[in-house]
Structures are given as structure tokens and as C-alpha cells.
Amino acid sequence: MTMSWHTMMEFEPPIVGCVVSNRNFTFNILKATKECVINIPTVELAGKVVSCGNASGREVDKFRIFGLTAAPASQVKAPLIVECYANLECRVADARMVAKYNFFILEVIKGWIDPSRKQPRTIHHKGKGVFMVAGKTIRLRSRMK
Amino acid sequence: MTMSWHTMMEFEPPIVGCVVSNRNFTFNILKATKECVINIPTVELAGKVVSCGNASGREVDKFRIFGLTAAPASQVKAPLIVECYANLECRVADARMVAKYNFFILEVIKGWIDPSRKQPRTIHHKGKGVFMVAGKTIRLRSRMK
Numbered sequence: 137m138t139m140s141w142h143t144m145m146e147f148e149p150p151i152v153g154c155v156v157s158n159r160n161f162t163f164n165i166l167k168a169t170k171e172c173v174i175n176i177p178t179v180e181l182a183g184k185v186v187s188c189g190n191a192s193g194r195e196v197d198k199f200r201i202f203g204l205t206a207a208p209a210s211q212v213k214a215p216l217i218v219e220c221y222a223n224l225e226c227r228v229a230d231a232r233m234v235a236k237y238n239f240f241i242l243e244v245i246k247g248w249i250d251p252s253r254k255q256p257r258t259i260h261h262k263g264k265g266v267f268m269v270a271g272k273t274i275r276l277r278s279r280m281k
Numbered sequence: 282m283t284m285s286w287h288t289m290m291e292f293e294p295p296i297v298g299c300v301v302s303n304r305n306f307t308f309n310i311l312k313a314t315k316e317c318v319i320n321i322p323t324v325e326l327a328g329k330v331v332s333c334g335n336a337s338g339r340e341v342d343k344f345r346i347f348g349l350t351a352a353p354a355s356q357v358k359a360p361l362i363v364e365c366y367a368n369l370e371c372r373v374a375d376a377r378m379v380a381k382y383n384f385f386i387l388e389v390i391k392g393w394i395d396p397s398r399k400q401p402r403t404i405h406h407k408g409k410g411v412f413m414v415a416g417k418t419i420r421l422r423s424r425m426k
Contacts, residue, residue, distance in 0.1 A: 145300055145382050153384070155290055179419070186421045210361035212349065233378060233386075237290050239298070241382070257416070262403075267422025269401070271416025274324070277329045278410025 137162040137191030139174070143224075149237040150244040151229060157202040166240060170228040171212035175220035179269050181258040184219075184264055185275050211246045221256045223248040282307040283334030284319070285406040295389040296374060303383050306338040311385060316357035316371040319387075320365035324402040324414050329411055330366075356391045366401045368393040 142154035152174065156163050158276045166172050176220055177185050184202045198219075199206050206215035216223040223246075230241035250256075259267040287299035301308050311317050320329050331349045332388040336343055344351050344362075344426065351360035354370045370393075375386035395401075404412040 141289045143298065143300070144286045144383060151382070153286070153288065153382075179320075182419060182421060186423045190424045191387040230381075236375075237296070237298075237386070239290060241378075258413075259419075260415075262418070265421040267419050269416040269419055269422070271404075271414040273337070274327060274404075274412050274414055276327060278331045278411070279335045 137193070138185050142174075145241065150223070150247075152226065152242045153233075154240055154242065155238050156240055163238065166228065167231070167234065170231075171214055171227075172242070173212060173214045173216055174224040174226060174228050174244075175217040176222040176256075176258065177217075177220050177225070178253070179259050179267075181219055182259050182267060191272060192251055202236065208244070216248060221250045221253045266275065282338070283330050287311070287319075289337065290386065294391075297369070297371065297387045298378075299387065300383050300384055301385055308383070311373065312376070312379065314358065316359055317371050317373075317387070318354055318359045318361055319371060319389075320362040321367040321401075323398070324404050325389060326346045326364055326411075327404050327412060330404065335421040347349075354391070361393060362391050366395045384385075393412060 137156070137160050139154055139156060142152055145151040145153045156166055178188070184204065187202050188198050198204065203216035207218050209216050212227065213224045224244045225246040226242035226244050228240055229243040233239035233241065258270045260270070261267055284299055284307050288296055290296040290298045301311055329349065332347050333343050343349065346415060350363035352363050355359050356370045357372065360371070370391040371387035371388045371389050372390040373385055378386065380382035403415045405415070406412055
């Protein structure tokens, strides 16, 4: 599935929180298996990102019809998407916010990145198929992590 | 304070989740008052964003030393920051995730935006003072909200 709403929650261990609607096929799978992979696409995949968001795994094999490649993960049964520049293997760390908010708290147990992609141009959903594409990077002196 | 980690959680009512570290002066204020304003800056304010992140309200008046302007909010006692292009007045809707994750679930009860800013160039913290500046907008046909 395509997922928009997520946030980092902790550095160590790395914790990510995300909303997976209970209308999504993924919702019950994630609740049952307590595992998933978050695959991070770049702008080259934007069309497929939207297509995946508008189709359901209940009805179609999205890997096949959208031409995506599955590769085995190392720690979870869900596959990586090869075309994505980063992949985060996750386990559900806390499901207390699922019933009320569809909010899953995930621990990232293994991360993959394509080191050849120096400036991945990520996409950021603004709603209704409108995305902001990552622009330039700026560096400021900071004591922040 | 400067805050990085946040996500939308619901459209209606509008719910935002965010991490406010318990090392921040803001943490106890937010817990006690159950109110805040999220002020969304653009790249023109990047230097002040970092400065605010590296200083504490325990020691300094950030409005004064960084040249920011406070304006009254309509629903909460915390002020708006005039220089920010959008301001979200919030009430804490759920504090159950605060003890373990410093994660506050907020309902946005009033939003302000500067309508003259057509293409606000937001900044997105990548860590250690490095920010991605919002790039171009792309529009794809979608059935997504």
C-alpha cells in the first residue's frame, strides 16, 4: 500500500509511527503478522506510488501489474521493493493506538539503502495526488541531532 | 521550541501527532496547559528555526532575542508567531503516549494561513542542522484524499 502519514519517534532504537487506515488490505495483515517493510520511493516512481494507492491487494497483485520487483527481507517475511531507494524492515512495537487512530508504532530492525543514490528526490504527499518533490539541501550550524 | 517529528493522523477532526522531548522546556508546559500553537516556518526563517532549537525558554526570551513577533491566538493562550506562514492552534486530545514516547496527540482547533504566500518553501529536518527545502509541486491523477 501507499502510506503518507508517518513520523520518526525515537533514534535509538529507531521507532517510526504511521497511520494505516483500517480500510486498507494492509491493516489486518499488519495487525496479524506484526511485521512490515516501509519502502521509500523517489520521484521517478511517483506514478506507481499513486497507482498503488488507488488499487487494493484484495483484488490485484500490485507487484505484477505495476512492474515492481520483490526481494526477500532479512528479518521479516514481507518483501522489499527493489525499485525503492531505501527499505526499512519493521516490527510492530506498540499497538495501543491502533484501535482509536489506526496508528502503528514500529521498530525499525533492519535498514537498506542504495548507496549509489546520492541525492534521492523523495516525494511528499500534500493531498489529492499533489506531491512536493524534495528540493535542495541546506546546512546550518546546529547542536541539534 | 523547534519541533521536527510530527505527522497528520486524521482529517476530520484534524489530528496531528508530534514528539516533544521531555528535555524541552515546552514539555511540561504542554502537559500542564494542554494547549499549544504549531507555527510552520519557511526557508527564509531557517536560521531562526535552528537558533530556537539550540536555545531554551528556561534561559532566554526567544521572541526577543531572535526577533520574532507574537500575536494572540483565538482559542488558546499560547501565541502565534507572525513570521510563520501558517499557525495551528491545538489542544492535547490524547496524552496516553506521552509517558513512553513523548508523543502528544493534538487536535487542531483553529488554523491560520498567510494567503499571500502562494508557494511557501517549507523546510524539512534531516538531522544535525541539515534541511531539505521544499522543491517543485507535481500533480498526478489520483483518487486519494
